[in-house]
Amino acid sequence: MTQLGSSNPLVINGVGTITQDELGSLQLKLFQQSPLELRRVFAYQGEKSGGKFSFAGACRLEATSYEGGGTWTCGYLRTSENIRLDGDTCTGVFSGEVARLDSSHGTPSGFQKSSFEGIIPFEVDLPFNLGADGKRNSYPERMIKFTFNKKTNIEIQRFDGHTAIRITNKFELISDRFVEVLLQGISIATGRNLKFIWRQKIGEHFHHNVVSDFDFEGSRIVLPPSLNLRSLLHFISFLDGYIKFSLRNEHNYFSFWEKLHASWATGVVVAALPLAVYIEGTVMNGLRALVEQYGIDRNLVVSWQFVRNRSAHGHDFNRERISKTQKAVTAIFSCLRLFYELLFLKMEFSGYVIDYSKIGFPSDFRYASRFKLKTSAVIKLSK
Structure with a gap:
């Protein structure tokens, strides 16, 4: 971890773990291996005290998976410290809640065949089991399929315990904005504030994975939805209209x-x-x-x-x-x-x-x- 907002940042190195608790938060524990200057640790803690908001009171995290999963980063992380003093130095454990972890490699140029998949960790109630031609079970059970703007194919499929959203485009890299407004449209239509707990975007020369925290308590809140979801056709029409409006x-x-x-x-x-x-x-x-x-x-x-x-x-x-x-x-x-x-x-x-x-x-x-x-x-x- 490297301190933000400082010309001479505090750097914390060590082994650690990131686990997800029962509430959906990603919890970091980093065990500092080599001694740190006590005065610099105290100065870092001072940037977080007394209601002060400062980028110097937070760190950027860069971690390497021991299973060979590549490098994962978190751009902003505030920590709490449990330190042990040893003269002018200290060691200890740095803990914190991680909002999201990103891992990517390659070049995200616009014109390349691409795909996206995101996981919502509960079953979203949608008008499943109707195909594009109006016949039941014309494609896999509990799936919705449609095409946006004649080139972007979207699949929403419900499994036992989770819902998957898949997007494919043969001509260009799927934009983050497109994924964002698609999820917004489904949220408004269902009254559930939907978030991905895991997602990946793959292009011919690009790969990006994201693991996010998830508010399981908040996911149970339902705002009375805008649509009557008995009709697949009208649900798809709403998503198509919302995406077009939001992209423009x-x-x-x-x-x-x-x-x-x-x-x-x-x-x-x-x-x-x-x-x-x-x-x-x-x-x-x-x-x-x-x-x-x-x-x-x-x-x-x-x-x-x-x-x-x-x-x-x-x-x-x-x-x-x-x-x-x-x-x-x-x-x-x-x-x-x-x-x-x-x-x-x-x-x-x-x-x-x-x-x-x-x-x-x-x-x-x-x-x-x-x-x-x-x-x-x-x-x-x-x-």
Whole structure:
């Protein structure tokens, strides 16, 4: 490990282990083999103390697998130390949580045949077992296959205990951004914040492996999903539209979705203010234009105003009569419907969606032609 942000960095060498605990964290233990100058170790510890944030309080890790697995790196790692003093020097154990480990070799040039595989360590609930021609079991069980932009083949397959995503492209190296937005689209569609615990990208002249920590507790959180997943065709249509939109436009929609997903676990009342704020952050202005020019239900905007005002000014949703509580809960779920609708508008998506503004959350087919955005529209997903 080499200290960051220092012209004369502390260097810690030794043997060690990286293991994954039951919560999904990657835990490093490095046993320092040769004595270190005590004053330099104390100076390193001082960069982490008293609430101070400094790159000099962290290290870059470079490790070689004893099984011949190549060199693995972690660009940023904060440690804790258990040291034993010996005069002006010390030895000991350096521990820390590793967010991800990378191992790569070769040249990642754009034009080379490539493949990607990533593992999600649980079974994702998707409309499996329907082939491209609509026949059941036209390819392996519990698999979804489709092609993006006529050249990128995508397979999603569920196994006992995990889900695998495979991507192949015969013409170019699969970009990290493509993988990222594909996973974002599946997350929004399912209401699960999906992450890879392991992934690899292979090109004709390039190989990259990543092992990541994983939040098993967080993976159990489910935000009410945007789509009715009974239709494979509409699920694929949503992914295709989200990928195209995200590759062409910089936007912060998923960042808001991710924060909303985390806050939802605390309950709808606590999540009400973040939800209202994220709608505001996503659209910035033009909610009235959405109603007047593009057919958005006026009641959705009224519900947003109700939730935004009550949440922002500290009104207690809980201390109400049942009728008022019902109104508050319905308004919050109507905001969720509006939050998803802002994305559907930009994607021009047609398909079965869930209408959270109505009791019972009925499924409804959304026709994109009813909500056509014009180039002169004042609304936009903020950048």
